[in-house]
Every structure is written in C-alpha cells, then in structure tokens.
Amino acid sequence: MIPAAFDYARPASLDEALTLLARGAGSAKVLAGGQSLLPLMRLRLASPAKLIDIGRIAELRAIRDLGGGATGIGALATYRDVLDSKLATHNHPILAGAIPGIGDVQVRNRGTLGGAIAHADPASDMPAILLALDASIVIRSGSGERVVGIDGFFQGAFATDLAEDEILTEIRLPATPAGAGMAYCSIEQPASGYSMVGVAAVVGRSDGSISSARVAITGVADVAYRATAVEKALIGSDAGSAAIDAAAAHATDGQEVSSDFNANAEYRAAMAVVHTSRAIEAAFAAAG
Ligand SMILES: Cc1cc2nc3c(=O)[nH]c(=O)nc-3n(C[C@H](O)[C@H](O)[C@H](O)COP(=O)(O)OP(=O)(O)OC[C@H]3O[C@@H](n4cnc5c(N)ncnc54)[C@H](O)[C@@H]3O)c2cc1C
Known part of the structure; x- marks a missing residue:
C-alpha cells in the first residue's frame, strides 16, 4: 500500500x-x-x-569511549555501525553475539539502535540486551536534556518514557562488572528474525559463586522485563547447572505471557525457562 x-x-x-x-x-x-x-x-x-x-544528523551517529570500559552509542548508530565498532563490541561482547541475528542485511544497515528502542516492539531484541547491560538513555527536548535508567524506559507494547517533543540522542552502556560474562539466547520467528523468546544475561562470579546478575527477557510479555526473581535466586548460588536451572524456573514470574499465532503462552513460558538457563550458562562460559 x-x-x-x-x-x-x-x-x-x-x-x-x-x-x-x-x-x-x-x-x-x-x-x-x-x-x-x-x-x-x-x-x-x-x-x-x-x-x-533526523537520519543525516552526524552528531547523533557517533560511538564514543566514555572511559573505564563504558561506551556511548549515538541514537542514529545502525546495527552495522555497532558491529563494526571494536570499542562497543570489545566493551560489551553481547552486542557482537546478538546483532548478527537481528533482521537481515538491510535492516542491520539501515535500522538504528535509537529507533529500535524508541519503537519498543515487544519482540525486539535490543530492549532485553540493554536492560541486562544496565544502559542509560539520553533524551533531549527544547527544554533541555535528561538521562534516564533503562529500567523505567519501556512502559508497555510500543510505549516508552519518550514524550512527543523528545528525541533520544544516546544510549550509554556502563562498564561490565569485573569478572562478568554476558550472552544472548533467543528463539526467532524464522521469517522476520524477531524474538519469540529472547534472554540476555550479564552475570559475574567471585570465589566460585555468583556475585552479580542482570537477566532480561523479550518477546514473552507486552514489554521486555528484568527477570528479578531469576537474578535473586542466582546471586550467592554456585554456578552449577542445578542452581542455574532452579533460578531459570522463575523466568516468567509475575508476567502475563503472550499468546499469538507464532507461539502460545504455554510454549513461550517453557522456552523462556530453557533460554534463560542457556543464556546464563553461556554468560558464565564467557566470564573472565
Ligand atoms: C524485515 C524486518 C526484520 C526485522 N527483524 C528484527 C529482528 O530480528 N529483531 C529486532 O529486534 N528487530 C527487527 N526488526 C526491527 C528493526 O530492528 C527496527 O525496525 C529498527 O531498528 C528501527 O530503527 P529505525 O532507525 O529504522 O527506526 P524508524 O523506523 O525510523 O523509527 C521507529 C520509531 O522510533 C521513533 N524514533 C526513531 N529514532 C528516534 C529517536 N532518536 N528519538 C525518538 N524517536 C525515535 C520513530 O519516530 C518511530 O516511531 C526488523 C525490521 C524489519 C523491517
């Protein structure tokens, strides 16, 4: 049309x-x-x-070194720009693992990270990844700049904290906690690549037990969310598969699991548990 x-x-x-x-x-x-x-x-x-x-405003496309392992990604940086950035993929290796699975070549060449999160599609991959990375979002309007944490940014399906007169200008990623690893595991709709279930995990280990965990899930509910019950169960446990599976069993706690022609709620919930286990295990395997 x-x-x-x-x-x-x-x-x-x-x-x-x-x-x-x-x-x-x-x-x-x-x-x-x-x-x-x-x-x-x-x-x-x-x-x-x-x-x-806004596609040709060069100042919004930069990927900057914020020092100490933190990175600023301009809202107009495309998926391809991020993949090509040694700084971003070195500081936050989950980006290099996840982005090649997003869309197709055209989508990765044209689609921007700012557009992906401003759009807030419930099946979009970046919201879960940025929640797990504890990103901050920089937002400008005529009345100035504000910086908000990612935790409150996504407010529902296709709904964010952005007002109609605001432009998202930068996504700031803090340094990865010492000794932490990160991974993204998803099950994709085969035609579009959108996630039916996508789980991002950033977990740290210290003296054989889990010292920090951020686990976030997309595709499962109306909005990407932090799986806080999983995180709580993980922290302090050993990194064994029984502990990981027990924590992953909480993947959809408190969520109304979506059901549509791609996957019913029962299947999505089961896959959320499986992929949460896999993401945590992979994050551990990647931990320093
Ligand atoms: C065939 C296809 C396959 C796809 N597969 C996947 C997939 O596998 N996984 C996935 O996660 N996504 C997928 N996508 C979605 C894709 O990631 C997004 O369409 C893209 O990233 C959006 O960015 P954009 O720059 O194109 O945004 P636009 O389409 O230009 O804008 C999207 C929305 O965001 C707003 N917006 C954009 N930038 C800003 C800004 N800086 N400040 C405020 N508002 C802004 C716009 O007003 C609009 O409402 C797919 C898309 C297509 C077409």
Whole structure:
C-alpha cells in the first residue's frame, strides 16, 4: 500500500529537529532508519502529518569511549555501525553475539539502535540486551536534556518514557562488572528474525559463586522485563547447572505471557525457562 500524504523535513542539526518537532505538536514523527516506521505508514497503521528525518544528523551517529570500559552509542548508530565498532563490541561482547541475528542485511544497515528502542516492539531484541547491560538513555527536548535508567524506559507494547517533543540522542552502556560474562539466547520467528523468546544475561562470579546478575527477557510479555526473581535466586548460588536451572524456573514470574499465532503462552513460558538457563550458562562460559 501507499502511505497517506505527509510533509517532510530534513533538519541539519539536533536543535533544528527539536524545533520542528515542538512545532509539529503531536502530529510530527521522527524518522531515523525507517525500518519500522515506513512499513507502518505503508500499512496505514501510522499516518503522521509530518516526518522529521533526523537520519543525516552526524552528531547523533557517533560511538564514543566514555572511559573505564563504558561506551556511548549515538541514537542514529545502525546495527552495522555497532558491529563494526571494536570499542562497543570489545566493551560489551553481547552486542557482537546478538546483532548478527537481528533482521537481515538491510535492516542491520539501515535500522538504528535509537529507533529500535524508541519503537519498543515487544519482540525486539535490543530492549532485553540493554536492560541486562544496565544502559542509560539520553533524551533531549527544547527544554533541555535528561538521562534516564533503562529500567523505567519501556512502559508497555510500543510505549516508552519518550514524550512527543523528545528525541533520544544516546544510549550509554556502563562498564561490565569485573569478572562478568554476558550472552544472548533467543528463539526467532524464522521469517522476520524477531524474538519469540529472547534472554540476555550479564552475570559475574567471585570465589566460585555468583556475585552479580542482570537477566532480561523479550518477546514473552507486552514489554521486555528484568527477570528479578531469576537474578535473586542466582546471586550467592554456585554456578552449577542445578542452581542455574532452579533460578531459570522463575523466568516468567509475575508476567502475563503472550499468546499469538507464532507461539502460545504455554510454549513461550517453557522456552523462556530453557533460554534463560542457556543464556546464563553461556554468560558464565564467557566470564573472565
Ligand atoms: C524485515 C524486518 C526484520 C526485522 N527483524 C528484527 C529482528 O530480528 N529483531 C529486532 O529486534 N528487530 C527487527 N526488526 C526491527 C528493526 O530492528 C527496527 O525496525 C529498527 O531498528 C528501527 O530503527 P529505525 O532507525 O529504522 O527506526 P524508524 O523506523 O525510523 O523509527 C521507529 C520509531 O522510533 C521513533 N524514533 C526513531 N529514532 C528516534 C529517536 N532518536 N528519538 C525518538 N524517536 C525515535 C520513530 O519516530 C518511530 O516511531 C526488523 C525490521 C524489519 C523491517
């Protein structure tokens, strides 16, 4: 289908984009790589009156060294940019493991990390990965900048903490805790690559027991979530498979598990447990 008519602007700077967005008063939408927004417009599930194409604002594409193992990833960095960044993949190896499984070459070349998390598709991979990495999100509007923790950022299916006049500018990843390893395990919808279940784990070990754990799950509920009951059960336990399996059994605690034509709730819940075990084991295997 052909999208409804819309106005188009391509600002040269972030300030110009923010001014245009404020003037758009809810009827304008930011366009980054277009991999989610344009299909929605073609299906007429979205019909913004104006598109503000931020795709060529170079300052939003940088991947920066924040020192001490922390990394800043500009909102417009594409999946390909991140894969090509030795800094990002060295500091946070889960990115190198997970990104090749996202979409196809076009999606990875055009799709941006900022767009992926602003869109907040419940089956998207990056929300779980960024939750496990304890990311911070930098957000700008005409009235200034704010930095929010990832834990409160995703608020529901396709809903985030972003207001209509705000632009996500950077994703900040803190240094990995000493001795921690990380991994992402997913079961994908074969055609799109979206996760029916995706589990990201960052776990640390000290003196033979688990000293830190962040485990996050996507594709299973309306919104990606931290599996806090899994984390609680893991911390202090030995790294044996019985302890990991016992913790993973809590993968969907407190969640309303989704059911759709790809997978019913029972199957998703079972796969969430299996992939939580696998992600934790793989994270351990990768730990220093
Ligand atoms: C065929 C196909 C397969 C895919 N497979 C996968 C997959 O396997 N796993 C997966 O996780 N994803 C998958 N995706 C989704 C893909 O990851 C996202 O479409 C892409 O990352 C979105 O980024 P974008 O730059 O294209 O965003 P756009 O489509 O340009 O924008 C998406 C939304 O985010 C908003 N937005 C974008 N950037 C900003 C910003 N900086 N600040 C505020 N709002 C912003 C837009 O207004 C819009 O609402 C797939 C997509 C396609 C088309």
